[in-house]
Amino acid sequence: MNVGIIGATGYGGVELIRLLENHPAFHVKEVYSSSQEGEELSNSYPHLVHKNLVLKSIDPIEIKKEVDLVFASTPSGVSSKLIPSLIDAGIKVVDLSGDFRLKDKSLYEKWYKKEGADADYLSKATYGLSEWFQEDIQNSDFVSNPGCYSTATLLGLAPLMVEGIIDESSIIVDGKSGVSGAGRSHSPLTHFSEMNENLKIYKVNEHQHIPEIEQTLSCWSGQVKPITFSTHLVPMTRGIMTTIYATIKEDCETEHIHKKFTKHYEDCKFVRVREKGTFPFTKDVVGSNYCDIGISYDERTRRITVVSVIDNLVKGASGQAIQNANLMMGLEEDAGLKIVPIYP
Amino acid sequence: MNVGIIGATGYGGVELIRLLENHPAFHVKEVYSSSQEGEELSNSYPHLVHKNLVLKSIDPIEIKKEVDLVFASTPSGVSSKLIPSLIDAGIKVVDLSGDFRLKDKSLYEKWYKKEGADADYLSKATYGLSEWFQEDIQNSDFVSNPGCYSTATLLGLAPLMVEGIIDESSIIVDGKSGVSGAGRSHSPLTHFSEMNENLKIYKVNEHQHIPEIEQTLSCWSGQVKPITFSTHLVPMTRGIMTTIYATIKEDCETEHIHKKFTKHYEDCKFVRVREKGTFPFTKDVVGSNYCDIGISYDERTRRITVVSVIDNLVKGASGQAIQNANLMMGLEEDAGLKIVPIYP
Amino acid sequence: MNVGIIGATGYGGVELIRLLENHPAFHVKEVYSSSQEGEELSNSYPHLVHKNLVLKSIDPIEIKKEVDLVFASTPSGVSSKLIPSLIDAGIKVVDLSGDFRLKDKSLYEKWYKKEGADADYLSKATYGLSEWFQEDIQNSDFVSNPGCYSTATLLGLAPLMVEGIIDESSIIVDGKSGVSGAGRSHSPLTHFSEMNENLKIYKVNEHQHIPEIEQTLSCWSGQVKPITFSTHLVPMTRGIMTTIYATIKEDCETEHIHKKFTKHYEDCKFVRVREKGTFPFTKDVVGSNYCDIGISYDERTRRITVVSVIDNLVKGASGQAIQNANLMMGLEEDAGLKIVPIYP
Amino acid sequence: MNVGIIGATGYGGVELIRLLENHPAFHVKEVYSSSQEGEELSNSYPHLVHKNLVLKSIDPIEIKKEVDLVFASTPSGVSSKLIPSLIDAGIKVVDLSGDFRLKDKSLYEKWYKKEGADADYLSKATYGLSEWFQEDIQNSDFVSNPGCYSTATLLGLAPLMVEGIIDESSIIVDGKSGVSGAGRSHSPLTHFSEMNENLKIYKVNEHQHIPEIEQTLSCWSGQVKPITFSTHLVPMTRGIMTTIYATIKEDCETEHIHKKFTKHYEDCKFVRVREKGTFPFTKDVVGSNYCDIGISYDERTRRITVVSVIDNLVKGASGQAIQNANLMMGLEEDAGLKIVPIYP
The missing domain is CATH 3.30.360.10 (Dihydrodipicolinate Reductase; domain 2)
Known part of the structure; x- marks a missing residue:
């Protein structure tokens, strides 16, 4: 299965790349960025110098052709504007931002001090606390990943x-x-x-x-x-x-x-x-x-x-996002996540 | 005024040496240790290499001749055994350990899981939270310095x-x-x-x-x-x-x-x-x-x-100990303690 | 293929366990320790609490029955005494200590200030700088892993x-x-x-x-x-x-x-x-x-x-040890080692 | 003696404030800043909240009235423009920047990639490596403090x-x-x-x-x-x-x-x-x-x-600057600098 990462230049994005390296089913086909399109990701992250990942611009129609699921690792305030078009294009989405977590738009605006997402899309989002809402997640095409x-x-x-x-x-x-x-x-x-x-x-x-x-x-x-x-x-x-x-x-x-x-x-x-x-x-x-x-x-x-x-960055962000994507795609919950902590 | 430090080989001890370097009234006359007598303190702490401090053994009679006040920076369980003889010898003491803080000996034994100090000496100790028991401290010859x-x-x-x-x-x-x-x-x-x-x-x-x-x-x-x-x-x-x-x-x-x-x-x-x-x-x-x-x-x-x-190590130990000694000796409360925090 | 780890209670040992978690061919069958036999490894390393690894004593005859290759992550001075019996038992070994790196026993004794390993076994050891002695390693049953x-x-x-x-x-x-x-x-x-x-x-x-x-x-x-x-x-x-x-x-x-x-x-x-x-x-x-x-x-x-x-701990120890074991066993050099650095 | 600090909002500046707190002869009369004039310094550095230092603008005529010596803790490229007017106003200066260290202006421009200071003022600057150029410093009104x-x-x-x-x-x-x-x-x-x-x-x-x-x-x-x-x-x-x-x-x-x-x-x-x-x-x-x-x-x-x-920040900047100012003013070289290292 091909997956894409939007907002790959943030820590959540590069952590997804790290974790997905050995995923048995997901292949990171493309990485997208609104601000650094055309650049090598390794310019910003030399630890990825062997990967040759070039950032592409965000075009839902093109994305739909390239990948089955998108991890959106964009900041709060950006996801709310970006994700509706991905949903409309029929792309499965796991959103790592805070934009679709609160069901009550006014609550979002009070605490985030930003304009909230459209209510229609808020209602489509499944809250992805994997251990407690597993069934909902399995039946969802759009998961809002919990905060850390x-x-x-x-x-x-x-x-x-x-x-x-x-x-x-x-x-x-x-x-x-x-x-x-x-x-x-x-x-x-x-x-x-x-x-x-x-x-x-x-x-x-x-x-x-x-x-x-x-x-x-x-x-x-x-x-x-x-x-x-x-x-x-x-x-x-x-x-x-x-x-x-x-x-x-x-x-x-x-x-x-x-x-x-x-x-x-x-x-x-x-x-x-x-x-x-x-x-x-x-x-x-x-x-x-x-x-x-x-x-x-x-x-x-x-x-x-x-x-x-x-x-x-793992269970608090990119790891749980993959756990949710596994559930959405009918895979084993821990596919690609059988990782021993790095110690010391 | 000459002061001595017992237990100079711990962090509380070397912090007293640092803080007292520019004290207008207290002079660190001697440093004492029960375990490293005869050794240069700078063997253990090279940052003190210019000070030429040699550790002396702990003998209350001798200490009485050499200093007016002792800071006891010995561990809990050691102070309770050591300090009564200093008090009896007529030496003023600020004790940095936990041994004389609790008025109820059984409470000490429950929480510290060690034998407590003699009740007579417990009753002589003034609790040295400087800002709130200032008068008691000014009138005391034996202050038990609070925990950090x-x-x-x-x-x-x-x-x-x-x-x-x-x-x-x-x-x-x-x-x-x-x-x-x-x-x-x-x-x-x-x-x-x-x-x-x-x-x-x-x-x-x-x-x-x-x-x-x-x-x-x-x-x-x-x-x-x-x-x-x-x-x-x-x-x-x-x-x-x-x-x-x-x-x-x-x-x-x-x-x-x-x-x-x-x-x-x-x-x-x-x-x-x-x-x-x-x-x-x-x-x-x-x-x-x-x-x-x-x-x-x-x-x-x-x-x-x-x-x-x-x-x-300062307000939580050696600094407050000096603040208390200042009060006991009738000095300005902040003598030797006008120190700007080290930043960054 | 079953592998064992001797000296699993050191950092080199637990790092081997982490890295081998997703190895396609090597399975950590047993972990051995001379000092903590019978204990759960997770007592010492709670991050391994899910693994249920119990430390076994070191018996070459038993080890030979259980595993095909041993990683010896024992300290210098211990490996020299332990490894000859493993070699004699016909077990393939990658030794992470310094004991078999120097071909000249007197040189070892000068720099390590310990008795050196037996010259016969020194001559059997292949120096495992993987990139430069690849062929030697492929043909070896006993690799001495380089220092970090x-x-x-x-x-x-x-x-x-x-x-x-x-x-x-x-x-x-x-x-x-x-x-x-x-x-x-x-x-x-x-x-x-x-x-x-x-x-x-x-x-x-x-x-x-x-x-x-x-x-x-x-x-x-x-x-x-x-x-x-x-x-x-x-x-x-x-x-x-x-x-x-x-x-x-x-x-x-x-x-x-x-x-x-x-x-x-x-x-x-x-x-x-x-x-x-x-x-x-x-x-x-x-x-x-x-x-x-x-x-x-x-x-x-x-x-x-x-x-x-x-x-x-990876290329400087356990990672290169696995790379060498891969070469010794005829596997892809990077089997189990396709790991993106953890960043930040 | 009154001293002033120009560029008090950098680390060199606040370190001067810390070190001068207990100086026997120098009193920090004023702190100056070109960018934050009128602001409380403690807005930027809460550890100085008790000091009530308000940043003043840089006016050589005013500075001359207020202080005897100025520590210039401004960045390279700024000092070269600022200091000549201070010198002309007859103010003694210790400059912590790199602008007056190199006697050869073209060398400065090659390595700093900035326009160099005026050659007349370059020639007036004494290089302040205190231990080796003590006499020159004692006779100087303008010292260029060495790099760390x-x-x-x-x-x-x-x-x-x-x-x-x-x-x-x-x-x-x-x-x-x-x-x-x-x-x-x-x-x-x-x-x-x-x-x-x-x-x-x-x-x-x-x-x-x-x-x-x-x-x-x-x-x-x-x-x-x-x-x-x-x-x-x-x-x-x-x-x-x-x-x-x-x-x-x-x-x-x-x-x-x-x-x-x-x-x-x-x-x-x-x-x-x-x-x-x-x-x-x-x-x-x-x-x-x-x-x-x-x-x-x-x-x-x-x-x-x-x-x-x-x-x-001390011997590599503000401490040596004070050491030099001591020499320039005929004070003991270690006035205000008898400080025991903070350990641990």
């Missing part, structure tokens, strides 16, 4: 919500991310000399993944309340850890909660629930599509702490 | 507690520390190849600073409940950030809360409350004795987020 | 030596390595707080890869003289860069030299010679088996500067 | 040149720098995600410090030949290491060479020659004005290896 923080947070909260274990008004998420999540455009925030040996907090209760998380939590419980959510930049390139705090509704034991997690995820190839009392580190998943989860319950405070780690 | 996480957390929580703004049962502290907090002894946790490009969580609800924080919060409110507290190792050498979450008791505005902070800290030379809506990064205080604080209130959730940053 | 610095240096120098371009007495190699090259045992040198934000030089003209490089250079020229060689630890986990300086024998042009490099490496799948005037960075090859090379000639000084980068 | 690589290289080479120990045509300098040397303007080269975990080589034999080094070497020997010089960016913020290689003229012993170094630097407060066989690491000098030097001689190759480390 959202993926880590939702995989950590889902069993608690589904099982009704926690007080829905008590959720606090302390998110920490490697700097690659901020993309390739350089800014004072990501200048090496000032990001190195530094820990930064940003977008306290203002991150655009908040409404995405709340919308998805509502699928699992009717009682969802606003969550507290803050995000930090950690001086490392890859990795997200979300440390999640919530109060339990009724007395219980760690054992009980831990079992719910292992049961919910026992058939999931990419979620590894750690043994009771042990927690994952971000490096344990780098380069791979795994989400590793640790759980602990504290009797003193009646609160649960859930720790969920992913590689923000 | 405790300092950042308590300075962030104090105005909220004193003013009765937050629900005491709602406190959640997400702590993040640079790796120097783990000291100089190497372990798998601090091995470069596995700590670099990694974010680690540890001691979830089990950190020994928890009872220290709870004990101090009780000074400010009669309603204190157990807190949720987790700690993370960030791939950087210096810096602590605590992100603190709490629910307000009554409706209020950010403006109101922010004013309480600025008022409480207006005469404090080392606490810098940031403007409303802005947050400090750890690098903003590295090398200095500052604690920078940012506050934000979220109407959606009725929760406050307080961010407090310090250099774990 | 040696690989980068030799691939950078080979065309210059073979073509007789440089004065053999003028070679200076300034090597820089990520810290994973120092292995997993922690030491003051690799303690995070002191290795981070630090650049260290070590083993100036004393590195054990010096005689290995000189021995191999002698294969290409009869005029080889002692080289100047120093090594630095860079605060990063993976990657080696060698910056090589040498004086040309006769006037020439960059163009001419560059062509020699491209010609020599045109059929090599893992050597990417960069365009004239451009140089590779270490990150361009991380996670992959590539060696990227840049060349520049300076008319002012009549000296050539060659820059050669590899991932020390 | 130049300082490390020249302090490492000077005793060898002065003593005629090495073959002047054999010098090879492998320079490695932390990223702060690239300044505050962000670029792809200094983007965190791509500079982190990466080692980059740049400006091979094209660095503008080459002619500066060669010009200064000529002060010590009539036989100076072009040097080979390459520069690398190391993933750390501060620190420079130059690894210098040269062939000796006549047989000698390490002992002999080492003695020459210790003798030449015995009265220098900021040069610490390490014991024979030991080498400094960059972290040993971070935050301080020290230059630490290690030397080794290799009999096999008849080559010397000299390792010289500095903090690029």
Whole structure:
């Protein structure tokens, strides 16, 4: 099957190229870019010097002829304008931007401070949290890939919500991310000399993944309340850890909660629930599509702490996008994604 | 005034040497070590090669002859055995270990899993959170220096507690520390190849600073409940950030809360409350004795987020120890500590 | 084909497991360890938690029954004692240690300061610099895998030596390595707080890869003289860069030299010679088996500067070991190694 | 004495503010900027939030009224236009840019690819390598502060040149720098995600410090030949290491060479020659004005290896600038610079 990548000059794009190198069914036929058409991709990314990929302009009619599915790794605000024509041309799409995640256009405009996508297309998009909406994804031609923080947070909260274990008004998420999540455009925030040996907090209760998380939590419980959510930049390139705090509704034991997690995820190839009392580190998943989860319950405070780690560019972006494309195309969910984390 | 440093071979010890280099009143007369007596300190720390400091053995009688005050930078479990004899010899002491922080010996033994210090000496120790117990410290001959996480957390929580703004049962502290907090002894946790490009969580609800924080919060409110507290190792050498979450008791505005902070800290030379809506990064205080604080209130959730940053080795250890010694000796609180953070 | 890994608890061992995950012909049947037999490997390496690998003791007779080829990733000084019995048992071996690289036992003992391997077995070992001794490797049952610095240096120098371009007495190699090259045992040198934000030089003209490089250079020229060689630890986990300086024998042009490099490496799948005037960075090859090379000639000084980068754990260890095993087994040289570098 | 800082918004400028905080004689009266006049400096640098420094425009007449000496921390190409009017106004100047270092204007234009400064003013500038041109500096009103690589290289080479120990045509300098040397303007080269975990080589034999080094070497020997010089960016913020290689003229012993170094630097407060066989690491000098030097001689190759480390922002820029200003003003050379390196 031929696939194309739009927005191949961003980190999500080159990560797709890396991951698809050994995919048994998908072949990266073309890479597209609106700004660098005609250029060798390796001019921007010398690590790809052996690949000879030349960026093509974005023309839905031509794309339709060349590929069966497109990964759109364009920024928020660009996807909303670009993707409708691809859908109309009958191309299957996995969109990695935030433009089609929120079903409520006004919510998008409030949090993203940009014009939202057309409502018709919003309604066509399937939210691609692979482990929890597998059937929907299998039946979809257009998947909106979840945000990186959202993926880590939702995989950590889902069993608690589904099982009704926690007080829905008590959720606090302390998110920490490697700097690659901020993309390739350089800014004072990501200048090496000032990001190195530094820990930064940003977008306290203002991150655009908040409404995405709340919308998805509502699928699992009717009682969802606003969550507290803050995000930090950690001086490392890859990795997200979300440390999640919530109060339990009724007395219980760690054992009980831990079992719910292992049961919910026992058939999931990419979620590894750690043994009771042990927690994952971000490096344990780098380069791979795994989400590793640790759980602990504290009797003193009646609160649960859930720790969920992913590689923000893999399970938090390009890896999950491929997982979704696999599901859409009727392939094995882990086709091309049987990757051992790179360690150390 | 002559001062001595016991345990000069640890990071707290060499940081005292750095900070005291330009102190107007304190002169580092001797450095002591129980394990490396007779050795040049610069064998272990070549950056001190110009200082010609030779480690002496620890003999209270001799120490009394040589110095007026001792900084004890020995590990927990060692200070409790060593310091009583120094006190008995009439030496003023600032102890940087955790051995004399908890008034309740059984609490120490529960959290530190070691035998606690003698109760008589516990009662003599003044808790050295300089900004909030200044008078006690000025009148004390024996100060127990606060823990690094405790300092950042308590300075962030104090105005909220004193003013009765937050629900005491709602406190959640997400702590993040640079790796120097783990000291100089190497372990798998601090091995470069596995700590670099990694974010680690540890001691979830089990950190020994928890009872220290709870004990101090009780000074400010009669309603204190157990807190949720987790700690993370960030791939950087210096810096602590605590992100603190709490629910307000009554409706209020950010403006109101922010004013309480600025008022409480207006005469404090080392606490810098940031403007409303802005947050400090750890690098903003590295090398200095500052604690920078940012506050934000979220109407959606009725929760406050307080961010407090310090250099774990300065305000979190050696800097605050000097601040306390200044107070004990009747000097200006900031003598020798007028240091601009090293940036970038 | 079943393969086994001896010394699976080191970084070379786990890297073999990562790389072999998608190998089309090799299946990691067993992992062996002399010190942790019976243990789950994931106890030491949680990133492998899904693999369920249990360490077995090392018994040549049993190993012979279980696998066709063994990768020995044991430390220098251990391989020399272990491998003869494997060879005698008729097992094919790729040894990643330094024990069988030097043909002259006394040279080994001088530079490694350990007892050398038995001369009979030394003579059986084929030096596995894949690109230059391909035929020998194809016909060998026992390959000694080159050192990491040696690989980068030799691939950078080979065309210059073979073509007789440089004065053999003028070679200076300034090597820089990520810290994973120092292995997993922690030491003051690799303690995070002191290795981070630090650049260290070590083993100036004393590195054990010096005689290995000189021995191999002698294969290409009869005029080889002692080289100047120093090594630095860079605060990063993976990657080696060698910056090589040498004086040309006769006037020439960059163009001419560059062509020699491209010609020599045109059929090599893992050597990417960069365009004239451009140089590779270490990150361009991380996670992959590539060696990227840049060349520049300076008319002012009549000296050539060659820059050669590899991932020390891949082309500098486990990747080249697999490349050699592929050759020994008659497989495609790049079987299982078609890996795009992980970037960023 | 009042001093001013022009170009206070760069790293050199804020480092001057840090270092001058405790200077016994210099008081930072004003900070100037051509681009951000009227702004609070702490808007750009929150770590200075307690200082209340407002940037003023650059008017030589006004500056003359306000300060006795100016540190010009403006970029190359700006200083050449700005400084003549300051000189004409009778203000003493230490210029941290490269604009007045090369006596030969055409050489400047060749290497900097910019228009050079007026020859009259070039001839007035004293080259401020403090340890070697102390008297000239003491008698000067206008000092051109050396480049960071130049300082490390020249302090490492000077005793060898002065003593005629090495073959002047054999010098090879492998320079490695932390990223702060690239300044505050962000670029792809200094983007965190791509500079982190990466080692980059740049400006091979094209660095503008080459002619500066060669010009200064000529002060010590009539036989100076072009040097080979390459520069690398190391993933750390501060620190420079130059690894210098040269062939000796006549047989000698390490002992002999080492003695020459210790003798030449015995009265220098900021040069610490390490014991024979030991080498400094960059972290040993971070935050301080020290230059630490290690030397080794290799009999096999008849080559010397000299390792010289500095903090690029201190001895490589602002620290040496203050050292020079001290000399110009008849103060103790180390006034305000008695700083212990920050470690770890």
